[in-house]
Amino acid sequence: MNEHASTLGEVARLAGVSKATASRAINGRSKVSAKAQTAVLDAVRQLGYTPNGTARSLVTRRTGSVAVILPESDERIFSDPFFARMLHLVSRSLREHDLQLVLLLAEPGDEEERLLKYLRGRYVDGAIVASHHRDDRLAEHLSDLALPCVFIGRPWLGSERVSYVDSDNAAAARHAVRVLLDAGRRRIATIAGPRDMRAGHDRLEGWRHELADAGLDTDLVAYGDFTEAGGAEACASLLDATGDIDGIFAASDLMAQGAMRELAARGIRVPDDVSIVGYDDLGVAEHTRPPLTTLHNPIGSMVTEAVRLLIEAIAEGGRGAPRRVVFVPELVRRASV
């Protein structure tokens, strides 16, 4: 191993050309004589030369990488299939654009400053943020940075300043409630998501409005954190508070699964005694017992669109107007209603 990494200047000297020509030969974007081309490539090989990315980025203003920011506890990141699926899709989508995915885990807490410093440093060309919370104020921070970004899920604060893709959570929740009503259910509870996440809030509102429109009670709500355990707990507290629940809309399949576990433990049958509708359809809904009727979260479409918007924003140099796209989740009927 050499003492130091070799530089373009050394390559040029060895190849007997100027740095400009060496650069052109290496990047292959402009014409170079065959002779120069091979001389440079030989020199590169001989020296084991590898371009310094930060130097190149300084002039091209591109790094070739994109951050995915997950301002979420790693406990949830590693237990909710949403993340695995999303990352898988983002990664595939980015690959088509020859962009490197850089994952930034931002556990809520003291990390914020370091994360922003990194982002400000322009080590990435843009960012996709998912699973954000009200208090992280990431939309505001990122728009201050003028770093191209797109949110998956409309941010709670500052949504007018950034691009995002979203699904119509409220409409989907209303749909879920309608399914329950159609099945003759009248005491319909909800296991809501976190209060500081837009998706949690919107699904709750959808549930509330649809019930209100039907002239029914809207007081049967318990909150979960989108996890299985949280769903079980919420279900238990619901059951402890009122005996006659006959329908549940859970704001995530994981929570629905937890709820079903709690119901089973109490000898309450699904769907005979209580019908339940979940949300997400990312794998777990097919394997609950009985299989779960749920709303399909269109994360495939959201991710594809998010990457597309991000690429556009990067091409515009972060100066373009915010864009947004909203998908509508479809109902997947299985056996829990």
Add this chain to the structure above:
Amino acid sequence: MNEHASTLGEVARLAGVSKATASRAINGRSKVSAKAQTAVLDAVRQLGYTPNGTARSLVTRRTGSVAVILPESDERIFSDPFFARMLHLVSRSLREHDLQLVLLLAEPGDEEERLLKYLRGRYVDGAIVASHHRDDRLAEHLSDLALPCVFIGRPWLGSERVSYVDSDNAAAARHAVRVLLDAGRRRIATIAGPRDMRAGHDRLEGWRHELADAGLDTDLVAYGDFTEAGGAEACASLLDATGDIDGIFAASDLMAQGAMRELAARGIRVPDDVSIVGYDDLGVAEHTRPPLTTLHNPIGSMVTEAVRLLIEAIAEGGRGAPRRVVFVPELVRRASV
């Protein structure tokens, strides 16, 4: 928002000082008069100035970030608690050094080139790699790059060229077998890990040698992929092939859990009919039924040490000699033997 990010030069002009002084005021590492200090800080605020990290990195040769490379399918990354735990620990450890963690998921396959390009670009100060496989040849690649790095788990190829932390997998496996022997077991099978991972290989060898030393058969082996499903399958094939197994050493708790599911499905009792010892002790072993006797994988120590070695390597500019530290896993007795 401005058209462009402001530069140090603009800050300096507005503050009425030189770029050098502005730089010093901002970085706070050298003396600056109180007057200049406030003038610069005011200018920074007024312009919303934020230093360009790539420019700074070009001269300081530091980015303030460290990569964690996971050359593993995201399916496994998101299902094995090993990763959540490890990342959590790395992240905490890095935070103490004010380093940003940058996670690079390198699904085996075509990503390799892009990953190496990113790493060569010096967008990070160093790298920690975990869950590597024989064919990724990452140790060789990284040592070619002369990028400071440390492996968690001894790499299969090129281990003499890089730093790593490891645990003594073979000794631990022997220990597991001894526990089984002490319980009077004589037909001891193993559910081995992937053949292309050092940990899988070493645990298998430990099992084999300890059995051979006891003069017992070493032909009862089935391979899994460290997952629960893989463990169940391997156990099934073992059971189908031979009826009289009375002990199993599984190379991971997840696989042990799968095996126990398979055993239960066949009405085989643990530990009455067959004793089983797992490996990892990262949470699942406590919750199997019965709780699993297992080897404690010292990932806390490994991570702490890995970060320490990496910081040292970075300080040495990647020119230091490779270092290695090996821990010994301890047995945790529960109820499966």
Add this chain to the structure above:
DNA sequence: CTGAAAGCGCTTACAG
């Protein structure tokens, strides 16, 4: 304590 200058390692008009 401060500033002018050099330099980090590249790319890219510009002129030939």
Add this chain to the structure above:
DNA sequence: CTGAAAGCGCTTACAG
């Protein structure tokens, strides 16, 4: 097609 030069946005000896 090629090279000399300027420049990307910083930091850091060096001299004062």
